[in-house]
Amino acid sequence: MTTSPGRAPGPGAQYEPDGPGPPRAADPAEVLAALGRSWTWILASAVATLVPGILLLVWPEATLHVVAVLIGLYLLAAGAFRFVETFARREQGHRLPSLLLAVLYVLAGVLCLRDPLQTITALSLIVGLVWLVSGMLTLYTALAAPDLPHRGFVLGAAVLALVAGVVVLALPAESARALTRLLGLWLVLLGLAEAGLAFAWRAALRRATAGTPTAAGPSGGHTATG
Numbered sequence: 001m002t003t004s005p006g007r008a009p010g011p012g013a014q015y016e017p018d019g020p021g022p023p024r025a026a027d028p029a030e031v032l033a034a035l036g037r038s039w040t041w042i043l044a045s046a047v048a049t050l051v052p053g054i055l056l057l058v059w060p061e062a063t064l065h066v067v068a069v070l071i072g073l074y075l076l077a078a079g080a081f082r083f084v085e086t087f088a089r090r091e092q093g094h095r096l097p098s099l100l101l102a103v104l105y106v107l108a109g110v111l112c113l114r115d116p117l118q119t120i121t122a123l124s125l126i127v128g129l130v131w132l133v134s135g136m137l138t139l140y141t142a143l144a145a146p147d148l149p150h151r152g153f154v155l156g157a158a159v160l161a162l163v164a165g166v167v168v169l170a171l172p173a174e175s176a177r178a179l180t181r182l183l184g185l186w187l188v189l190l191g192l193a194e195a196g197l198a199f200a201w202r203a204a205l206r207r208a209t210a211g212t213p214t215a216a217g218p219s220g221g222h223t224a225t226g
Contacts, residue, residue: 036088039202045081046194049074053187056180064176068116068123071183075109075130097137104133120179124168127183131190132165153197160193 035041052074056067082102086095108130112123139158142151164186171182 032084032087036085039198039205041081041084042198042201043195045078046191046198048077048081049187049194050191053184053189053191056184057188060177060180060184062176062180064118064120064123064179065116067176067180067183068112068118071123071127072109072112072116074187075105075112079103079105079109097141101134101137104130120176124179128165128168130165131161131168131186135159135161135163135165153193153200157190157193157197160189164190 052070055070056062059066062070079102082098082105086098086102108126111126112118135158138154138161142154142158168182168186
């Protein structure tokens with residue numbers, strides 16, 4: 001939703017006097033950046049996390065094959081969301097962790113879908129490592145970004161992912177039913193944390209929008225953080 005300040009060209013500044021030039025085609029990177037900065041995109045990511053978590057909790061007798069497919073689809077969706085969010089980072093140094101996270105999610109999702117009949121230990125190892133690395137990269141991003149308006153929610157989501165990764169790795173489930181409940185619980189918790197982040201980002205955007213007409217500086221800084 002928020003865009004870079006000064007992005008629109010001045011009237012007649014770069015066209016011939018006898019008429020406007022052809023409209024400039026939308027830059028795909030700019031489109032993805034605008035989408036990644038939208039609070040609805042973060043909320044959609046939260047829903048993509050909550051849905052498989054709820055399914056796993058209400059369907060604890062699901063076979064290991066079903067669990068692996070649900071987790072694989074969740075990881076692929078999460079990778080797609082993280083990839084788009086990469087373009088929303090204004091500073092190049094903050095894009096690398098997000099891009100690495102997107103690649104990690106996609107690779108893990110492919111591993112789950114490639115062999116959905118793998119052992120419980122293998123599935124736990126894949127998901128635990130993904131959450132552990134995800135928490136570390138998210139924590140780095142939250143600490144490295146100097147002016148995040150929703151830093152508390154990002155730090156909370158990072159810590160939750162770290163704890164989820166450690167628990168899944170340290171307490172391997174002995175059955176598909178136990179693994180289903182464990183993964184479902186953590187997916188629901190992570191989804192709720194992302195939903196909280198989405199609504200915090202919406203509030204920040206609204207404060208920035210409300211402060212724009214007054215030309216007072218505080219909210220303008222929030223708009224630029226992306």
